[in-house]
Amino acid sequence: MTPYASLDPRQRILMGPGPSTVPNRILRALGSPTLGHLDPQYIGYMDETCQMMRDVFGTTNPLTFPVSGTGMAGMEAVMVNLIEPGDEVIVCINGVFGGRMKDNMQRCGATVHTVEVPWGKTISEEAIAEAVAKHPRATMVGIVHAETSTGALQSLPEISQVVHDAGMLFAVDAVTSMGGHELKVDDWQIDAIYSGTQKCLSCPPGLSPVSFSPAAVEKMDARKTPVQSWYLDVSMLRNYYTGGGASSGARAYHHTAPINMIYALREALMIVLEEGVDQRVARHHAVHLELRSGLEAMGLKYIPDCSLATLNCVATPQGVDEAAVRQRLLTEYDIEIGGGLGVFAGKAWRIGLMGFGATKRNVQTLLAALKDCLETT
Amino acid sequence: MTPYASLDPRQRILMGPGPSTVPNRILRALGSPTLGHLDPQYIGYMDETCQMMRDVFGTTNPLTFPVSGTGMAGMEAVMVNLIEPGDEVIVCINGVFGGRMKDNMQRCGATVHTVEVPWGKTISEEAIAEAVAKHPRATMVGIVHAETSTGALQSLPEISQVVHDAGMLFAVDAVTSMGGHELKVDDWQIDAIYSGTQKCLSCPPGLSPVSFSPAAVEKMDARKTPVQSWYLDVSMLRNYYTGGGASSGARAYHHTAPINMIYALREALMIVLEEGVDQRVARHHAVHLELRSGLEAMGLKYIPDCSLATLNCVATPQGVDEAAVRQRLLTEYDIEIGGGLGVFAGKAWRIGLMGFGATKRNVQTLLAALKDCLETT
Numbered sequence: 001m002t003p004y005a006s007l008d009p010r011q012r013i014l015m016g017p018g019p020s021t022v023p024n025r026i027l028r029a030l031g032s033p034t035l036g037h038l039d040p041q042y043i044g045y046m047d048e049t050c051q052m053m054r055d056v057f058g059t060t061n062p063l064t065f066p067v068s069g070t071g072m073a074g075m076e077a078v079m080v081n082l083i084e085p086g087d088e089v090i091v092c093i094n095g096v097f098g099g100r101m102k103d104n105m106q107r108c109g110a111t112v113h114t115v116e117v118p119w120g121k122t123i124s125e126e127a128i129a130e131a132v133a134k135h136p137r138a139t140m141v142g143i144v145h146a147e148t149s150t151g152a153l154q155s156l157p158e159i160s161q162v163v164h165d166a167g168m169l170f171a172v173d174a175v176t177s178m179g180g181h182e183l184k185v186d187d188w189q190i191d192a193i194y195s196g197t198q199k200c201l202s203c204p205p206g207l208s209p210v211s212f213s214p215a216a217v218e219k220m221d222a223r224k225t226p227v228q229s230w231y232l233d234v235s236m237l238r239n240y241y242t243g244g245g246a247s248s249g250a251r252a253y254h255h256t257a258p259i260n261m262i263y264a265l266r267e268a269l270m271i272v273l274e275e276g277v278d279q280r281v282a283r284h285h286a287v288h289l290e291l292r293s294g295l296e297a298m299g300l301k302y303i304p305d306c307s308l309a310t311l312n313c314v315a316t317p318q319g320v321d322e323a324a325v326r327q328r329l330l331t332e333y334d335i336e337i338g339g340g341l342g343v344f345a346g347k348a349w350r351i352g353l354m355g356f357g358a359t360k361r362n363v364q365t366l367l368a369a370l371k372d373c374l375e376t377t
Numbered sequence: 378m379t380p381y382a383s384l385d386p387r388q389r390i391l392m393g394p395g396p397s398t399v400p401n402r403i404l405r406a407l408g409s410p411t412l413g414h415l416d417p418q419y420i421g422y423m424d425e426t427c428q429m430m431r432d433v434f435g436t437t438n439p440l441t442f443p444v445s446g447t448g449m450a451g452m453e454a455v456m457v458n459l460i461e462p463g464d465e466v467i468v469c470i471n472g473v474f475g476g477r478m479k480d481n482m483q484r485c486g487a488t489v490h491t492v493e494v495p496w497g498k499t500i501s502e503e504a505i506a507e508a509v510a511k512h513p514r515a516t517m518v519g520i521v522h523a524e525t526s527t528g529a530l531q532s533l534p535e536i537s538q539v540v541h542d543a544g545m546l547f548a549v550d551a552v553t554s555m556g557g558h559e560l561k562v563d564d565w566q567i568d569a570i571y572s573g574t575q576k577c578l579s580c581p582p583g584l585s586p587v588s589f590s591p592a593a594v595e596k597m598d599a600r601k602t603p604v605q606s607w608y609l610d611v612s613m614l615r616n617y618y619t620g621g622g623a624s625s626g627a628r629a630y631h632h633t634a635p636i637n638m639i640y641a642l643r644e645a646l647m648i649v650l651e652e653g654v655d656q657r658v659a660r661h662h663a664v665h666l667e668l669r670s671g672l673e674a675m676g677l678k679y680i681p682d683c684s685l686a687t688l689n690c691v692a693t694p695q696g697v698d699e700a701a702v703r704q705r706l707l708t709e710y711d712i713e714i715g716g717g718l719g720v721f722a723g724k725a726w727r728i729g730l731m732g733f734g735a736t737k738r739n740v741q742t743l744l745a746a747l748k749d750c751l752e753t754t
Contacts, residue, residue: 001651002651004425004429004647007406007409007422007640007643007644009410009411009418009419009422009640010412010418011410012416014412014413016413019411019412019413019633019636021411022410022411022637027411027637028408029384030407030408030637031404031407031408032384032385032386033387033389033399033404034386034391034396034398034399034404034581034582035387035389035391035396036389036391036396036713037396039389039707039713041387042386045384045386048381052379052381068446068450069446069450069608070445070632070633070634071632072631072632073445073446073608075608076608100607103607107603107604107605107606107607108605196633198411204411204636204638205411205414205633205634205635205637206445206637206638226483226484227484228484228606229484229606230449230452230453230477230481230484231446231453253718254449255447255450256395256396256447256448256449256582257447257582258581258582258583258635259581259582260399260404260581261581261635261638263384263386266384267384270379273379274379330416336413336416
């Protein structure tokens, strides 16, 4: 006997900034029998997973695979492979995750130039044009598509054009947009992108889908220095993920892939494709409008410009203890929402509508529960 | 409809170098409902997981937690946090994983001195004494406890003494020993250790248990340069894993932990503690002896000195196509064993007896299947 109780996690409705609620179909896939990481059947599943990732990303990039870590490992994989010490890069900051990108870039030995706007605002094409003109030696511009910390949705196509006109690579954080907002890696000429499984794909956390354009691969191939991370070194990883066909012989062992997480991601992507990416984006938008109108009918206000469907950043009314409300939602209703981050700490709630959880039922349940908590606090 | 078939992984007996077969109890834990990474219930499970890791490692180190990646991420976490550019370190190489440690150390900017012996041999106390005398400025010595590539079991206590007498830190790769061989982190004065979940813990791959001694923490705290990896920076990770009690408020968000994998690891560690660590080690040894005697009765020979119970490195008889035998075992018997690595490629099999899979039944099943494959090839 050990002093520990049987595992029995509560069946919360997860409406925070992620993880989102995982449907049973994905949990069952996750709990399927473990195969070896060089088993031909597993290699087949992995190849299918990579292909479905391409379909959801809207890309034909051969180098599209899941990094064996959470979303932040994907961010780091992009940075360590595309930056060499001494490189100049540009990063856009309008919330927590742009700041993290900067931190990552600096740890890679880059000189980092920033384009900063207040939290919650988005970055203009003009600001990027100015930055690339000012720093013509920069090799890459990094930006967050959907800022989980504020709910800001960044338009990308025009900025991408400016970046490419300046001959630079375009790197995008799509952690909270993949599978929930329109995202077209090839059409928008994104050179490097990373996401997470636990947001709009409704898969548990643990993998980070990434994709690299041929131009990004060229930059990697031209490196003069080794990648500082062994675990995330794409020059080795790609032999495992894309080497040869679906036969184990052609795949060079690098690390033991998180097999069961791949099962779950495969199932999650299959669900996205069964629904249809466009239909899924439309569903997120419709459910977001329903939430917005319900919250506004209660007198609550969105943080200005925070227009993500997937992450709704709502100001806490004056005099209300935001943490106490979250606590009541969790304990009385088994509903999780998120608190504000950074400049919004203590002043806002972050309500996620992601993937499986983006439903009318959850919206109405949350509105009723929140109303109760606000009226009786 | 998508063109993809329903997920239906075969129920293989995994007797390769890992992953090992995962028992249903752990698969069910893995597929339990996902909680938020700051949910008090989840923080409680995480704290229990860290405590059980301490119990299995044989340590009271407060800084004991699962890195959110596979075993190689654990190796990298140890290296990036304990090495600063310009440090001198010593690494012992007698197989693939010592070589990887060297690669990792170099990517951290260290000057790496090696103690090398032929693959399959172990490192003597005298060789270490010579190395630390020759390189007195070295800050750390790294060594592999159980070399998965060869089956060599390295004795650690005497070497640890020599390392500490020289005032250096002692870092150990315990990927294939934790939960299967005797391992006493505190008694053996190990300063930094990493393992994997998919070997003798019989949990799917995806996490790397690590532990750091107070002396290792001191070295980290004295760093003059930032850790080159954001994802693996222990100065931030420890606020999440060990900050405050089991209340979410005290835990600083760093990245979204792989929640469901933590469930599985918690269950796996609970199973280890229910069996008892010493009893589990004894079971591995007994089953290993049974396998050895069965293989020897068939005229097969172990690679000399390859004495791991958990990983049996056996020479392929002359004239036998080692890959063809593995292929038949897989397709006709649903049994996976591993091929040789490096100098043993094409010349040896690696047979894992790990955790849940270390049973008399599996031994006898494999012996019968292997006999059939050898007699009818």
